[in-house]
Amino acid sequence: MTETVPSAPAGPVRVVLVDDHAMFRAGVRAELAASGAGVVEVVGEAADADAAVEVVHRLRPQVVLLDVHLPGGGGVEVMRRQPSPETLYLALSVSDAAEDVIGTIRGGARGYVTKTITGPELVDAITRVSGGDAVFSPRLAGFVLDAFAGSIDVAAVDEDLDRLTEREREVMRLIARGYAYKEVAKELFISVKTVETHMSSVLRKLQLSSRHELTKWASDRRLL
Amino acid sequence: MSHTTTSAAGPRPAQPRRAHRDTTSPIAGGVAAGLAAHLAVPVLWVRVFFVATAFLGGFGLLLYAGLWIFLPSGQAFEVSTPGLESATRTGKRPGRRSRLRDAGPAIALGALFFGVVLGFEGIFGQGVLFWPVVLGVAGIGLLWRQADEAQRERWVDSSGRIDPFRAVFGNGGWAAYTRIAAGLGLVLTALLVFAVAAGQASFAVPVLVAGLLGLLGLALVVGPWVVRLVDDLGAERAERVRTQERADMAAHLHDSVLQTLALIQKNSHDATTVARLARSQERDLRQWLFEADTADATTLAGALKEMAADVESQHPVVVDVVTVGDCDLDEALRPIVLATREAVVNVAKHAGTQRADVFAETSDAAVDVFVRDRGAGFDLDEVAADRQGVRSSIVDRMVRHGGRADVRSAPGEGTEVRLHMPRTSHPTDQEHR
Numbered sequence: 001m002t003e004t005v006p007s008a009p010a011g012p013v014r015v016v017l018v019d020d021h022a023m024f025r026a027g028v029r030a031e032l033a034a035s036g037a038g039v040v041e042v043v044g045e046a047a048d049a050d051a052a053v054e055v056v057h058r059l060r061p062q063v064v065l066l067d068v069h070l071p072g073g074g075g076v077e078v079m080r081r082q083p084s085p086e087t088l089y090l091a092l093s094v095s096d097a098a099e100d101v102i103g104t105i106r107g108g109a110r111g112y113v114t115k116t117i118t119g120p121e122l123v124d125a126i127t128r129v130s131g132g133d134a135v136f137s138p139r140l141a142g143f144v145l146d147a148f149a150g151s152i153d154v155a156a157v158d159e160d161l162d163r164l165t166e167r168e169r170e171v172m173r174l175i176a177r178g179y180a181y182k183e184v185a186k187e188l189f190i191s192v193k194t195v196e197t198h199m200s201s202v203l204r205k206l207q208l209s210s211r212h213e214l215t216k217w218a219s220d221r222r223l224l
Numbered sequence: 225m226s227h228t229t230t231s232a233a234g235p236r237p238a239q240p241r242r243a244h245r246d247t248t249s250p251i252a253g254g255v256a257a258g259l260a261a262h263l264a265v266p267v268l269w270v271r272v273f274f275v276a277t278a279f280l281g282g283f284g285l286l287l288y289a290g291l292w293i294f295l296p297s298g299q300a301f302e303v304s305t306p307g308l309e310s311a312t313r314t315g316k317r318p319g320r321r322s323r324l325r326d327a328g329p330a331i332a333l334g335a336l337f338f339g340v341v342l343g344f345e346g347i348f349g350q351g352v353l354f355w356p357v358v359l360g361v362a363g364i365g366l367l368w369r370q371a372d373e374a375q376r377e378r379w380v381d382s383s384g385r386i387d388p389f390r391a392v393f394g395n396g397g398w399a400a401y402t403r404i405a406a407g408l409g410l411v412l413t414a415l416l417v418f419a420v421a422a423g424q425a426s427f428a429v430p431v432l433v434a435g436l437l438g439l440l441g442l443a444l445v446v447g448p449w450v451v452r453l454v455d456d457l458g459a460e461r462a463e464r465v466r467t468q469e470r471a472d473m474a475a476h477l478h479d480s481v482l483q484t485l486a487l488i489q490k491n492s493h494d495a496t497t498v499a500r501l502a503r504s505q506e507r508d509l510r511q512w513l514f515e516a517d518t519a520d521a522t523t524l525a526g527a528l529k530e531m532a533a534d535v536e537s538q539h540p541v542v543v544d545v546v547t548v549g550d551c552d553l554d555e556a557l558r559p560i561v562l563a564t565r566e567a568v569v570n571v572a573k574h575a576g577t578q579r580a581d582v583f584a585e586t587s588d589a590a591v592d593v594f595v596r597d598r599g600a601g602f603d604l605d606e607v608a609a610d611r612q613g614v615r616s617s618i619v620d621r622m623v624r625h626g627g628r629a630d631v632r633s634a635p636g637e638g639t640e641v642r643l644h645m646p647r648t649s650h651p652t653d654q655e656h657r
Contacts, residue, residue, distance in 0.1 A: 069317060072316075074311075074316055074318045076318040080318075095513075097308055138581055139544070142546035142548050145548045176583045177581060177594045179596070
């Protein structure tokens, strides 16, 4: 939520990298150094949940790049133990199984990107998360639409947390179609800020909602 | 490649639906949770039912105990994809949380126990048998609970040996020991209380009753273990078959990975080939690791993924497929797959980019497919009349089959092809979500 976001940082965004593959950590570090110099700075690394909790608690980074599959209970476990209240999490995973993706988002991550993401895109995602916004990949948008499918009943939308508004569905659809935020804004004749508001609101519904379609969708996949 | 349709609810050969106990989130034996899933009603209702009927002369309790004995515990060998299973086994994914930590189950258990008391008072009055029976039932309940736990852990355990100690205690821990000790203690106390209470009676009857009670207790405690052992054997056989299947698959994949790596080494100077090989191998592995049975082209999503893999193997382009909803691929929908293919191939050939996003949304009314790229784009009006790719392969094909196609493009802004095919002619199509 935006109120937990620290005030605009002076220097580069401080990032901790949590992944159990040293080679992958090295790769991401190099990539962030190349395309995110001055914008993003990797201040620490961890290879399992316990180490991650310790490092995040000690360093208080703004953003944690969190692997979904992690020894010691997965990325969800790190977020559950809340080592640092002001830290935001961005899931970075090789798994695109729905149960992992939605499970991690419901665990508190602000976004989810796959490991095939390019350096500049990753830098962009990190800065976006550090600014309090949600980051949805096309795949995650697809999962969200699927999870909330069948909730097109526009009449009842506003009083019911578990439904996406028609506008939010439109935004999700465009993201799933591969549009960038700017293009979504242009397509729907709204500002980028409004797009970001919609995304955050979808993320909130995803994390808070516990009834209706999402619950069924999630329990079908044994997420709950 | 991504598939958002569930694999759990995907099209499968029809099997009779059998009720199971849900041992992944049990309060006592997982009977209520299992029944709730089976009957598709909220688990709370089932629990309320059991508690309420417990007051009817203990009927609910007897029913619960009976179901606990006879329902097989479910989801023991629930098949996930190998990647997820392996990650779960090695503790890289969040595991099961103990349900007994929150107050709700404790209250429910308390109420159930209270139900036992009332039920027996209803049947026997506050007679001699009352407290021994209550204590005995509680003890046996605890022992059963432990048997479930040990059984579950045996399944999770991959070492394969059956160790008699572990068969009883599972992986140990204070909870297991406490359950066993408390259970045995309660059963013994029950016998003791009975013996004391029956002390004044004539000599022969108590001995007989005590003996019978002991036998009954033994049968009740050991019985479920025996029944489950037999069940386990069948389940283990099924698991072995599955494991062998997996091993074959793993061998196949390892071969393909090694082959691809060899090819990559040989072509290390050719970046395009290397990227293409790596991409196809990634798709292969990812599909196997994280997506259960989605490769078949009998559904729309499957067909689109197959199409994407096919185009990727022939052209230097990365195709990301995201699908929402799914349906069977019938003849009426084949044109939209072919048109999508043509659009993706156009991206590969003309857009000057290496990436295409395909998004397909299936609703009851229609199938919509969007193919988007960030390439060069073009001016629609300036396409020469003899260039047939877009016009005949995409637009005309869709129109011929009752659909619609729009192409939006501008120089420098990439291209998006939108395909729309109504499904009204097939209203009975089953929707797989």
